[in-house]
Amino acid sequence: MFRTDVQNTLFDVAVVGGGLAGLATAMRLQAQGRSTCVLEAHGHAGGCAGYYRRRGFAFDVGATTLVDFEPGGVGAELFAATGMPAPAVERLPGYVAWLPDRTVVLHRDQARWRDERLRRLGDSPAHRAFWGQLDRLADVFWGASRAGVRMPMRTLGDVVHNGRTLRVRDLPLARHVGGTLGGALRRHGLRDDDPLVGLLSMLVEDTVHSTVDRAPLINAALGITIRGAGLSRAAGGMRGFWQALVRHYKSKGGRLYCGWRATGIAGRAGDFAVHGPRGTVRARQVVSALPVETTAALSEVPGVRAALEPFVRRDAGEQGGAVVVFLGVPEDEVEGRSFTHHQLLRSYREPLGDGNNMFVSVSSPGDLASAPAGHRAVMLSTHTELAGWEDLDEAGHAERRDKLAALMIEEARRVYPRLAERPVVREVGTPREYARYTSRPRGAVGGVRQSPANANQHAVPHDLGVPGFWLAGDSTWPGLGTVACVLSSRIVADGALRRHRKAERARRHVRRAA
Structure with missing residues (x-):
């Protein structure tokens, strides 16, 4: 059972799920002076980017590398926002793709990568035009993602915010939101280029869990170029990475409860209750960093299940x-x-x-x-x-x-x-x-296979319209993988902080009126 002091505590935010999206959200909120706890069903934090140990070995069970944790990147922004010293990492020079008839080195160094892809995959005008389009999309939308672009856009405020993440000259690129990678290959006459399509197929399966012909073009461009954002491996692999995150979170007063499996989420804004066999945790706001279908099954909060059921049905396959x-x-x-x-x-x-x-x-x-x-x-x-x-x-x-x-x-x-x-x-x-x-x-691991029908403007929103209840993780915008989870944590933490400040203003007004 939980200690009495925990059961009697009203946290500002309870986060259900100790994967990267969940812990990163809690770290951000804790750094801003909010009281948080993370409820993790398993023996340690990590989720699908975690690890396990056996006979002196530590094995990564999902992600094996960190992407964009370089200065100026998504991971570096998380460390800066939470006051966490960057953990020790090995900067990887890239990796090798072994195709049936050739090898291609995906270099970290972008000049070497541009030379390698033309030398090993084709240097025709069509190849150059295709890579040029992909690079342009990636450059613009990497910048927008790092600036906190919000999807799906649901309010005028979202539209205005997103407009500020793009330069005026880049706005026409938004027309590609409904396009696919296969469509772009066809326009350049390259859909039947086996080595090129083979490499791209591997990259988009790993990053957006989709096929060349279904992968949204913008998301695919980000996934294909993700290695250029900087590839690294933490000292000690994902075990070392998670130990550093947990240590920092706890040093700031955050509470991580492992072996704590949620069986239900009830209540309303200001007084949520997360139930489990070990007791009940109460919080003013709740973040679910669990898969959408799991969140829907657990939630007894009015409005949550009804809001999620269309997404659960849509993405079941x-x-x-x-x-x-x-x-x-x-x-x-x-x-x-x-x-x-x-x-x-x-x-x-x-x-x-x-x-x-x-x-x-x-x-x-x-x-x-x-x-x-x-x-x-x-x-x-x-x-x-x-x-x-x-x-x-x-x-x-x-x-x-x-x-x-x-x-x-x-x-x-x-x-x-x-x-x-x-x-x-x-x-x-x-x-x-x-x-x-x-x-x-x-x-199932990772998020859903992305297509124009379930990504970007059709993604599962972080805010379901239920005050104080949030979703974070790879089932929501911007999608899959560690980078997406870190970006998601920023959006959710910002929203929860706005909600907290609004509630505090309301409480002060009530006290003054009394």
Whole structure:
């Protein structure tokens, strides 16, 4: 049970879900003098960008790198806003994409990347025009995203705010909001260019969980260029990153309650109640950093479920899963490569997923927080359709899991020929494990597959119109991944602060009138 002092505390904001969106929102509010708590169902914070430990190894279970945590970037803004010293990181030079017939290095250095993509993927006028359009969109909308552009626009204030995030000369680019990446490729005559489309397909599946033909053009442009915003790996991987965030949050007076699973959210603005087996937490405002369908199921707050049900129905078929092979191996199995991160495509003709588009992440040499001396932690991850893992008995699930893991290891041997010959740890996570350990419905990870029908102006709003109740995370604008979650936390924290100030003014007015 909770201590009596906790149950008798009225927090300014209770955040349900200790993933990156949830903890970042709480950090921002705590830094502004608001009293906050984060309620996390599992043993430590992290969510789908977290980690777990086994036999001296620390494995990243989702994100393995940090993007845009450089000076001037999204992550750096979070640190500045919360007074947090930037954690120790290794600046990665990029990573290697292994296509069926060539390799392409996605350099951090933008001049080298521009040269590499033309040299390895085609230097025709059409290629140059296509990349030029993508770069222009990315430059403009990265700037708008960092400036806090709000989507979906629901008020005149949103329209005015968003107009200020774009320069007048850039406003015509807004016409691309309804376009797709496939449409742009067709306009340039490049839709049948296998190497180009193969690389872009991998990048948009990883960043907007979509296909080339369905991915919104602007979102795809941001996802494709995201590595240029700066790629880094925290010392100790995601474990080291989360330890730094939690330590800072607690040092500012924030309260993190792990092993605290919410079973219901009730009440109204000024007096919400988050119920769980360990007791009830009361707060003036609530932020749900859980998936939309989970929030809808938990909420007893008038108006929330009705507001979310259309989005739940719309996106029911747009969820995806992941399979990850976790390997703790002797260091000599992964030596000989200057890059520690790689992405592999086995075939241009087969659908992506289940090993065809696989990311390989290896902990850095000497990172003893991730692996014992003389060893390295390796994560092999691929997307998968959820339906293929459902209705399997234990034997059927084990057979499919082991077959796919063997395929993934064999594919990764294109990069590291001796990988997993003598593993100290060899474990596999499937949607069934993600459902068990993250409580994500069906084991879905990340947000929904983005398309013009559910992104941007059609995204799930942070503010449902229910005073004091907010949504944060990768099911809302701007979408998927760690960068999106940090941007989402800024929008939600700003809204919660405005609400808090308005409520305080109202209370002062009542006191003066009395």
